Amino acid sequence: MIENNCECTECQFRNVAFSTLKSGQVNDLCTFRKEFLYQKGGIIHREGDPINDFKYLRSGLVKVFKSTSNGSEQIIAITKPFDFVSNISIFSEDRYKYSVSALEESEVCNIRLDYIKELVAGNGKFALELMTKLSRISDKIILQSLDIRKRNLIGRVAYILLYFSSDIYSSNVFDLPVSRKEIADYISMSTANVIRTLSDFRKEGIIRLYGKTVEIVDIDKLKLISAKG
Amino acid sequence: MIENNCECTECQFRNVAFSTLKSGQVNDLCTFRKEFLYQKGGIIHREGDPINDFKYLRSGLVKVFKSTSNGSEQIIAITKPFDFVSNISIFSEDRYKYSVSALEESEVCNIRLDYIKELVAGNGKFALELMTKLSRISDKIILQSLDIRKRNLIGRVAYILLYFSSDIYSSNVFDLPVSRKEIADYISMSTANVIRTLSDFRKEGIIRLYGKTVEIVDIDKLKLISAKG
DNA sequence: CGCGGCTTTGATGTTCATCAAGTAAAGTGG
DNA sequence: CCACTTTACTTGATGAACATCAAAGCCGCG
Numbered sequence: 001m002i003e004n005n006c007e008c009t010e011c012q013f014r015n016v017a018f019s020t021l022k023s024g025q026v027n028d029l030c031t032f033r034k035e036f037l038y039q040k041g042g043i044i045h046r047e048g049d050p051i052n053d054f055k056y057l058r059s060g061l062v063k064v065f066k067s068t069s070n071g072s073e074q075i076i077a078i079t080k081p082f083d084f085v086s087n088i089s090i091f092s093e094d095r096y097k098y099s100v101s102a103l104e105e106s107e108v109c110n111i112r113l114d115y116i117k118e119l120v121a122g123n124g125k126f127a128l129e130l131m132t133k134l135s136r137i138s139d140k141i142i143l144q145s146l147d148i149r150k151r152n153l154i155g156r157v158a159y160i161l162l163y164f165s166s167d168i169y170s171s172n173v174f175d176l177p178v179s180r181k182e183i184a185d186y187i188s189m190s191t192a193n194v195i196r197t198l199s200d201f202r203k204e205g206i207i208r209l210y211g212k213t214v215e216i217v218d219i220d221k222l223k224l225i226s227a228k229g
Numbered sequence: 230m231i232e233n234n235c236e237c238t239e240c241q242f243r244n245v246a247f248s249t250l251k252s253g254q255v256n257d258l259c260t261f262r263k264e265f266l267y268q269k270g271g272i273i274h275r276e277g278d279p280i281n282d283f284k285y286l287r288s289g290l291v292k293v294f295k296s297t298s299n300g301s302e303q304i305i306a307i308t309k310p311f312d313f314v315s316n317i318s319i320f321s322e323d324r325y326k327y328s329v330s331a332l333e334e335s336e337v338c339n340i341r342l343d344y345i346k347e348l349v350a351g352n353g354k355f356a357l358e359l360m361t362k363l364s365r366i367s368d369k370i371i372l373q374s375l376d377i378r379k380r381n382l383i384g385r386v387a388y389i390l391l392y393f394s395s396d397i398y399s400s401n402v403f404d405l406p407v408s409r410k411e412i413a414d415y416i417s418m419s420t421a422n423v424i425r426t427l428s429d430f431r432k433e434g435i436i437r438l439y440g441k442t443v444e445i446v447d448i449d450k451l452k453l454i455s456a457k458g
Numbered sequence: 459c460g461c462g463g464c465t466t467t468g469a470t471g472t473t474c475a476t477c478a479a480g481t482a483a484a485g486t487g488g
Numbered sequence: 489c490c491a492c493t494t495t496a497c498t499t500g501a502t503g504a505a506c507a508t509c510a511a512a513g514c515c516g517c518g
Contacts, residue, residue, distance in 0.1 A: 127356030409464075419508075420465085
C-alpha cells in the first residue's frame with residue numbers, strides 16, 4: 001500500500017487541523033497543498049492580487065507591507081513561521097490589501113482557500129481554532145502599531161530592536177533581516193534618523209554594530225528607553 | 230401560547246445568525262442575551278477585565294482605547310453599531326486588552342461567549358460568517374492605524390474629520406462626539422496642535438466650527454490635505 | 459457667583475525630516 | 489578578478505514640524 005507522503009510534520013497548520021479534522025481530511029489537505037520556495041526578496045503576493053489560497057509560512061521570514069501613494073513602503077509586520085500573517089484579510093476580502101515578500105529564503109505552503117472555507121463551514125471545531133489563530137495575529141499587529149505610534153524616535157528604535165531580539169531571534173545577537181531604510185519604513189521614521197539613533201546607542205555602549213549584525217549589550221537600558229520613549 | 234418576545238429585529242448579529250442558525254437556536258440567543266444601557270461616558274468594559282460575553286453594540290457610539298504607562302489614553306477606534314468592535318480579541322484572549330466606553334447613550338447586547346463558541350463549534354456556516362465579520366473589523370483598525378501613522382499633523386486632522394463625516398455621520402455637518410483632547414489621543418498628536426490645525430482649517434474656509442459642531446465647507450480641499458499630508 | 463475643566467492662542471524649544479556630501483559595501487560586466 | 493556602477497550606509501548642517509508651557513477666555517455646573 002502506498003503511503004500518502006505528507007511532509008507537514010512540523011506544520012503548525014496541520015496541528016490545528018489534526019485535532020479537529022478526520023484523517024481523510026488531513027490527507028486531502030496534504031494533497032491540495034502546493035509548496036513554493038521564495039528566494040530572499042521574492043514576492044509572495046502583491047497588494048491587489050486576488051486571494052485564492054490560504055498561505056502558510058513553513059520556514060523563513062517575511063515582511064508584510066503596503067505601498068503608499070508617494071511611492072514608499074509602509075511595513076506592517078515582520079514575521080516568522082507559525083504566524084499565518086499573510087492571511088489577515090482572507091475571510092473578508094477578495095483581494096490582498098497588503099504585499100508580502102521574503103526577507104530570507106522562505107517556504108510557503110498554499111492551500112486552496114475554497115477548501116479551507118469548506119472545512120470551516122463543515123467543521124466548527126476547526127473553525128474555532130482557526131478563528132483563535134487569526135484573531136491572535138490581528139491582535140498582535142494592532143498592538144504593535146499602537147506600541148510604535150505612542151513612542152518617539154529613540155523609543156521606537158529601542159522597541160524594534162527588542163522586537164527582533166526577543167520575538168524574532170530569541171537572542172541578544174542577531175543579524176538585522178532588513179535594511180536601515182526598511183526599519184525606518186517599519187517605525188514611520190526617516191532613514192537618516194534611524195541610522196543616527198543606532199549610532200547613538202552604539203556610542204552609549206547600549207549596542208554593538210557590525211554592519212547588519214547587532215549585539216544588545218545593555219538590554220535593561222534599551223528596555224528603559226523603549227518604555228520611556 | 231406565550232411568544233418569545235425577541236426584540237432583535239434590527240440586530241445585525243441576528244442577521245448573521247438567521248441565515249445559518251435553526252430557529253430554536255435564534256430563540257436561545259434571544260433568551261441568553263442581556264441588554265445594558267450605558268450613559269455617555271459609561272464604561273462598557275475595561276482593559277484587563279475577564280472576557281465572558283460577546284458584546285454587540287445595538288445603538289449609540291463607543292470608543293475603544295488603551296491606557297498608556299504615563300497615564301494618558303490612546304484611542305484605537307470609534308465605532309457605531311454593527312461593528313462588533315469590542316470583540317476584537319475575544320477568541321484569542323481571556324481578558325480584554327482594550328477598554329470600551331460610551332460616547333453617546335449606547336445599548337449593548339451581551340451574549341455568553343461560551344454559547345457563541347458552542348454555536349461556532351457546532352455550526353460552520355455561522356462560524357464562517359462570524360469570521361468574516363471579525364476579520365473585517367480587524368482589517369479596518371489596522372488600515373486606519375496605518376493611515377494615521379503615515380500622515381503628518383494636518384493630514385491626520387483632515388483624515389479624522391473625513392472619517393467622522395463619511396464613516397460615522399454620513400453628513401457634512403456633525404457634532405464631534407469627542408473632545409479636542411480625545412481627537413489628539415486618536416491621532417497621536419498634542420491637543421494644542423489639533424486645536425490649532427482646526428483653527429487653521431476654519432481660517433482658510435475649509436470648515437466652520439461652533440464648539441463641537443463641525444461643518445465641512447470645502448470637502449475637496451480637505452480630501453486633498455488628507456491625501457497629501 | 460465662583461470653580462474647574464475644556465478650549466484657544468502665542469511663545470519657545472525640542473524633535474524630527476530633509477538635504478547634501480562622503481564612505482563603505484555589494485552587485486555587474488568585461 | 490578587477491574596474492565600474494549602483495545601492496546602502498553614515499554624518500553634519502539646516503529648517504520645518506511638532507510638543508510643551510503659559511496665560512487667558514469660555515462654558516457648564518454646583
